[in-house]
Amino acid sequence: xxxxxxxxxxxxxxxxxxxxxxxxxxxxxxxxxxxxxxxxxxxxxxxxxxxxxxxxxxxxxxxxxxxxxxxxxxxxxxxxxxxxxxxxxxxxxxxxxxxxxxxxxxxxxxxxxxxxxxxxxxxxxxxxxxxxxxxxxxxxxxxxxxxxxxxxxxxxxxxxxxxxxxxxxxxxxxxxxxxxxxxxxxxxxxxxxxxxxxxxxxxxxxxxxxxxxxxxxxxxxxxxxxxxxxxxxxxxxxxxxxxxxxxxxxxxxxxxxxxxxxxxxxxxxxxxxxxxxxxxxxxxxxxxxxxxxxxxxxxxxxxxxxxxxxxxxxxxxxxxxxxxxxxxxxxxxxxxxxxx
Amino acid sequence: xxxxxxxxxxxxxxxxxxxxxxxxxxxxxxxxxxxxxxxxxxxxxxxxxxxxxxxxxxxxxxxxxxxxxxxxxxxxxxxxxxxxxxxxxxxxxxxxxxxxxxxxxxxxxxxxxxxxxxxxxxxxxxxxxxxxxxxxxxxxxxxxxxxxxxxxxxxxxxxxxxxxxxxxxxxxxxxxxxxxxxxxxxxxxxxxxxxxxxxxxxxxxxxxxxxxxxxxxxxxxxxxxxxxxxxxxxxxxxxxxxxxxxxxxxxxxxxxxxxxxxxxxxxxxxxxxxxxxxxxxxxxxxxxxxxxxxxxxxxxxxxxxxxxxxxxxxxxxxxxxxxxxxxxxxxxxxxxxxxx
Numbered sequence: 001x002x003x004x005x006x007x008x009x010x011x012x013x014x015x016x017x018x019x020x021x022x023x024x025x026x027x028x029x030x031x032x033x034x035x036x037x038x039x040x041x042x043x044x045x046x047x048x049x050x051x052x053x054x055x056x057x058x059x060x061x062x063x064x065x066x067x068x069x070x071x072x073x074x075x076x077x078x079x080x081x082x083x084x085x086x087x088x089x090x091x092x093x094x095x096x097x098x099x100x101x102x103x104x105x106x107x108x109x110x111x112x113x114x115x116x117x118x119x120x121x122x123x124x125x126x127x128x129x130x131x132x133x134x135x136x137x138x139x140x141x142x143x144x145x146x147x148x149x150x151x152x153x154x155x156x157x158x159x160x161x162x163x164x165x166x167x168x169x170x171x172x173x174x175x176x177x178x179x180x181x182x183x184x185x186x187x188x189x190x191x192x193x194x195x196x197x198x199x200x201x202x203x204x205x206x207x208x209x210x211x212x213x214x215x216x217x218x219x220x221x222x223x224x225x226x227x228x229x230x231x232x233x234x235x236x237x238x239x240x241x242x243x244x245x246x247x248x249x250x251x252x253x254x255x256x257x258x259x260x261x262x263x264x265x266x267x268x269x270x271x272x273x274x275x276x277x278x279x280x281x282x283x284x285x286x287x288x289x290x291x292x293x294x295x296x297x298x299x300x301x302x303x304x305x306x307x308x309x310x311x312x313x314x315x316x317x318x319x320x321x322x323x324x325x326x327x328x329x330x331x332x333x334x335x336x337x338x339x340x
Numbered sequence: 341x342x343x344x345x346x347x348x349x350x351x352x353x354x355x356x357x358x359x360x361x362x363x364x365x366x367x368x369x370x371x372x373x374x375x376x377x378x379x380x381x382x383x384x385x386x387x388x389x390x391x392x393x394x395x396x397x398x399x400x401x402x403x404x405x406x407x408x409x410x411x412x413x414x415x416x417x418x419x420x421x422x423x424x425x426x427x428x429x430x431x432x433x434x435x436x437x438x439x440x441x442x443x444x445x446x447x448x449x450x451x452x453x454x455x456x457x458x459x460x461x462x463x464x465x466x467x468x469x470x471x472x473x474x475x476x477x478x479x480x481x482x483x484x485x486x487x488x489x490x491x492x493x494x495x496x497x498x499x500x501x502x503x504x505x506x507x508x509x510x511x512x513x514x515x516x517x518x519x520x521x522x523x524x525x526x527x528x529x530x531x532x533x534x535x536x537x538x539x540x541x542x543x544x545x546x547x548x549x550x551x552x553x554x555x556x557x558x559x560x561x562x563x564x565x566x567x568x569x570x571x572x573x574x575x576x577x578x579x580x581x582x583x584x585x586x587x588x589x590x591x592x593x594x595x596x597x598x599x600x601x602x603x604x605x606x607x608x609x610x611x612x613x614x615x616x617x618x619x620x621x622x623x624x625x626x627x628x629x630x631x632x633x634x635x636x637x638x639x640x641x642x643x644x645x646x647x648x649x650x651x652x653x654x655x656x657x658x659x660x661x662x663x664x665x666x667x668x669x670x671x672x673x674x675x676x677x678x679x680x
Contacts, residue, residue, distance in 0.1 A: 137587050150524065150532035184490065184575040192490035192572045216579035220587035232532045233576055235524040239556035240577060244584050247477050247560035248620070252592065255609070255616025262612035268605025269596055276595025280588070 004036045005320035007313050008090035008099035011041035012068045013106025015303045018042070021105070022049035024309020029059035031310070035317050038063045038099055040090040065089040071302070075109030079117055087111065091118040094295035101296035101316035103287065105304040112148045115290045115297045122325060124332040125292035127156045129231070130299065131164055132288035133172070134241055135280045138222030142168050142177075146234035147290070154197040157181070157228055158205060162331050163291040164226040165208045170322040171315060172285060176209050177225035182233055183213035194230060202228070207331055249277070283308050286315030292328065296320070344376045345660035347653050348430035348439035351381035352408045353446025355643045358382070361445070362389035364649020369399035371650070375657050378403045378439055380430040405429040411642070415449030419457055427451065431458040434635035441636035441656035443627065445644040452488045455630045455637045462665060464672040465632035467496045469571070470639065471504055472628035473512070474581055475620045478562030482508050482517075486574035487630070494537040497521070497568055498545060502671050503631040504566040505548045510662040511655060512625060516549050520564035522573055523553035534570060542568070547671055589617070623648050626655030632668065636660070 009025055011018045018041055025037040036059050039046045043064040050060070067085035069078040082088060087106055091114045093099040102119070104111050112130060121128050129145030144164040145152065152160075161179050168177040181198060183191045188199060190213065202210045214224050216237065229237070256266035287300035287308070296319045300312050349365055351358045358381055365377040376399050379386045383404040390400070407425035409418040422428060427446055431454045433439040442459070444451050452470060461468050469485030484504040485492065492500075501519050508517040521538060523531045528539060530553065542550045554564050556577065569577070596606035627640035627648070636659045640652050 137590060148524075182576060184488075184572055195572075215583075216576040217583035219580060220584045232524055232535075233573060236522060236556040236573055236576060237580060240559060240580050241584060243555075243557035244560045244581060245588060248585060248588050250477060251616050251620050252613065255612045258612045258616070262609045265605040265608025265610075265612075269602045269609065270605075272595045272598045272602035272605075273592065276591050276598070280591050 004034055005101065005317045006036045006038065006099045007101045007103060007316045008038045008040055008063070008093045009309070009313070010086045010090055010102070010104035010106050011039040011046050012065070012086040013104040014300070015105075016305055017105065018045050018049050020305045021309055022046060023053075023306035024304075025060055025313065026050070026053045026055045027306055027310040028313040029055050032314065032317060033059070034321075035059065035313060036061065037313060038090070038093065040065050040093070041086040042066065042068070063089065063093070069107055069110045071107045073107065073110070075107060075113040078107070078110050079113045087114055088118065091115070091297070094119050094297070097295075099295070100320045101298065103298045103300060103309070103312045103316065105300045105302055105309070108299055109148065111297060111299050112290065115293050119293045119295050119297060122292050122294055122328060122332070125159060125163075125328070127152060127159070128290050128292040129160045129163070130288055130290050131160075131167065132238060133285045134219070134238065136220055136222030140172065140285050141219065141222060141225055141227050142172070143227045143229070143234055143237060144291070145229065145231040146238045146288070147231050150230065150232045152194070152230045154194060154201055157194070157198045157230065158201045159292070161202055161205065161208050161210070161226060161228045163328055164228065166324060166327045166331065167289060167291060168225050170324055170327065171289075171318050174225050178211045179208045179226040179228060180211050180214035180224035182216065182219075182227060182229035182237070184215070186213050186215065188212070198228075284311060287312040289315075289319070294325070296324070344374055345441065345657045346376045346378065346439045347441045347443060347656045348378045348380055348403070348433045349649070349653070350426045350430055350442070350444035350446050351379040351386050352405070352426040353444040354640070355445075356645055357445065358385050358389050360645045361649055362386060363393075363646035364644075365400055365653065366390070366393045366395045367646055367650040368653040369395050372654065372657060373399070374661075375399065375653060376401065377653060378430070378433065380405050380433070381426040382406065382408070403429065403433070409447050409450045411447045413447065413450070415447060415453040418447070418450050419453045427454055428458065431455070431637070434459050434637070437635075439635070440660045441638065443638045443640060443649070443652045443656065445640045445642055445649070448639055449488065451637060451639050452630065455633050459633045459635050459637060462632050462634055462668060462672070465499060465668070467492060467499070468630050468632040469500045469503070470628055470630050471500075471507065472578060473625045474559070474578065476560055476562030480512065480625050481559065481562060481564060482512070482566045483574055483578060484566065484568055484631070485571040486578045486628070487571050490570065490572045492534070492570045494534060494541055497534070497538045497570065498541045499632070501542055501545065501548050501550070501566060501568045503668055504568065506664060506667045506671065507629060507631060508565050510664055510667065511629075511658050514565050517565035518551045519548045519566040519568060520551050520554035522556065522559075522567060522569035522577070524555070526553050526555065528552070538568075624651060627652040629655075629659070634665070636664070
C-alpha cells in the first residue's frame with residue numbers, strides 16, 4: 001500500500017455525477033493497481049452506482065458527505081458553510097494527508113477557494129495558479145494562470161513559470177518545455193507594466209527555458225509549451241478558446257446544411273472531421289491542475305464523463321510519483337523566498 | 341465640391357500596394373460621387389496603375405511622397421524621420437484639414453503613432469483607441485481598444501465606450517448599441533482593479549446602453565455590440581481570434597484530406613463552406629478606426645485588396661457625413677472634461 005497514490009474524488013460534482021464519476025473511478029482502478037480512490041459524496045447514491053461494477057474493492061472507498069455545492073453558489077460562502085459537502089470533505093482529506101490529490105468536476109469557484117482556504121499553499125508560494133491545458137495544432141500547451149487571483153505581480157508570474165515548467169516536464173512529459181509570456185508584440189520593450197517587469201525575471205531565471213514573448217495569434221500553433229500570463233488575461237484566452245471554437249464549428253455546420261450538395265458532402269466528411277476535432281481536445285491530457293498547493297487539486301470540465309475522470313486520476317498518479325510538490329519546493333529553495 | 345468627403349489613401353501600404361489601393365480608389369469613386377480620394381505615394385507607380393482605368397478624374401488626385409514606411413521599422417522613428425513617406429504626408433493632410441480621413445493598409449505601429457503625433461487627439465480625449473470590428477455569429481462587434489496604449493485607466497475606458505457607441509450607431513448602423521465590458525465573470529463584484537473601477541462609470545453613464553460584463557466565451561456569439569477593454573486584453577482577443585480561426589480551419593482542412601471518402605465530401609461542401617466563412621468576415625464592414633482624433637484614421641488589413649479599400653473609403657464617407665467627431669465633442673461637453 002505504501003506506493004499507492006490516494007485520490008479523493010468529488011463524486012457529486014459535474015453534470016453527470018455521480019454516475020460518470022463512479023464509472024471513471026472504477027475504470028481507473030481496473031487499469032492501475034497503484035491508486036486508491038476515495039469516492040466522496042452521498043453514500044447511498046455512490047454505493048448504488050458502484051454496485052453495478054466488479055473491480056478491485058480494496059482500491060475504492062466510499063466517504064460519506066451529505067451536502068453538495070452547486071455551481072451558482074457564491075464560492076466563499078459555500079466553502080465556509082457546507083462543511084459536510086463533498087468538496088470540503090475531500091479537500092480536508094488532502095489537507096490532513098489522508099489523500100494526495102483531489103479531483104472535481106464541480107464548481108470552479110468552490111474548487112479555487114477551497115484550494116486556498118482548505119488545502120493551503122506550499123510555504124513560499126504566493127499564489128496558486130489554475131493551469132489548464134489548451135489544445136494546439138501540435139498537441140497541448142499549459143496556460144498559467146486562469147484562476148481567480150487577478151492583478152498578479154511579476155514575482156508571482158515567475159513562480160507560475162517555474163511551476164508550469166515542472167508540471168509540463170514531469171506530468172505531461174515535455175522535455176525542457178519552452179516558456180513564453182503573453183504579450184502584444186515580440187520585442188522585449190513591448191508590453192504593459194506587468195509584462196515589462198516580468199520579462200527580465202523570466203529571462204534571468206536559470207530554471208526555465210524562456211523563449212520570450214508570445215502573441216495571442218501564435219498560441220493555437222503550439223509555439224510554446226508553458227504560456228505565462230496574469231489570470232484576467234488567461235481567463236479571456238481560455239474562454240475565447242472555448243467560445244470561438246464552438247462558434248466556428250456552429251458556422252461550419254450551418255454552412256454544411258445550407259444546400260443539398262453540401263448536406264451529402266457533410267455525411268461523407270463526418271467521421272474524418274469528428275476524429276480531427278477529437279485531436280483538438282485537451283481533455284485527453286487530464287484536467288486543469290491548481291498548482292502550488294499542499295497536495296494536488298485537479299479541476300475537470302463540468303460535462304466530464306468517465307474517460308476524463310479516469311485520465312485525471314492517472315494524472316494524479318503521475319503527479320504523486322514524480323513528487324511534483326517536492327520539486328516545486330526545491331525550486332523555491334534554490335531561489336530563496338520570493339517576495340510578495 | 342462642398343459636400344465631398346476627402347480621403348487621403350496610403351497608396352504604398354499593404355501587401356498589394358499600390359495595385360489594389362489604386363484599384364480600390366477607382367472603384368470607390370465610380371460608385372460614389374460624394375468622395376474625393378488623394379492617392380498618396382510614389383507618383384510614377386500610382387500614375388502607371390491609374391492609367392489602366394477610366395473614372396471620374398476630378399475625384400482622384402495623386403499626391404507625391406517619395407518614401408515608404410515598412411512594417412519592420414520602429415514606428416516612432418519611422419514617423420519622425422521619413423517626412424516624405426506616404427503615411428506622414430497623408431496624415432499631415434488630415435491635420436491641415438486638406439483631407440477628412442486617412443486610410444492605410446501599412447504598418448499598424450506607424451499608423452497608431454502617426455495618429456497621435458501628427459493628426460492629434462480631439463481636445464479632451466485622453467487616448468485614441470483602435471477599434472476593429474470582429475465577426476460574430478450574428479454580425480459584427482466593435483472591440484475597443486486594441487491599440488498600443490496599454491495600462492489604460494477607468495476614465496479612458498468610459499471614453500472608449502462612448503466613442504464606440506457613437507461609431508456603431510452612426511457608422512455601422514446599429515441602433516442603441518449594447519455596450520459590455522470584458523470581464524472574468526458576470527457579477528458586478530467580479531474583475532480586476534481596472535474593471536471594478538470602470539464598471540460603475542459605465543453603469544452610471546446616461547449616454548450609453550450598458551448591459552454589464554461580457555465573458556470572452558460570449559464574444560463570438562454577438563452578445564454585445566461594443567466590447568470595451570483595455571488595449572492589452574483587446575490585442576489578445578483580436579489576435580487569438582485570428583490565430584484560432586485559422587488554426588481551426590487548418591485542422592478541418594487536414595481532417596477533410598485524411599480519407600478518400602472525406603476528400604469527395606470536401607469537394608461537395610466547398611462552395612457552401614466558402615460562403616459561410618465569408619459571412620464570418622468583418623472586412624466587409626470596413627477597417628479599424630482609430631477614434632478620438634482630429635479626423636478619421638482607418639487601418640485596414642495588410643493583405644487588403646481593392647474591395648476592402650473601397651469599403652474603407654465608403655466608411656470614411658459615412659463617418660464624415662454623420663459628423664462623428666462633432667458627436668464625440670458634444671459627448672465630451674455634456675460630461676465635462678474627463679480627468680486623466
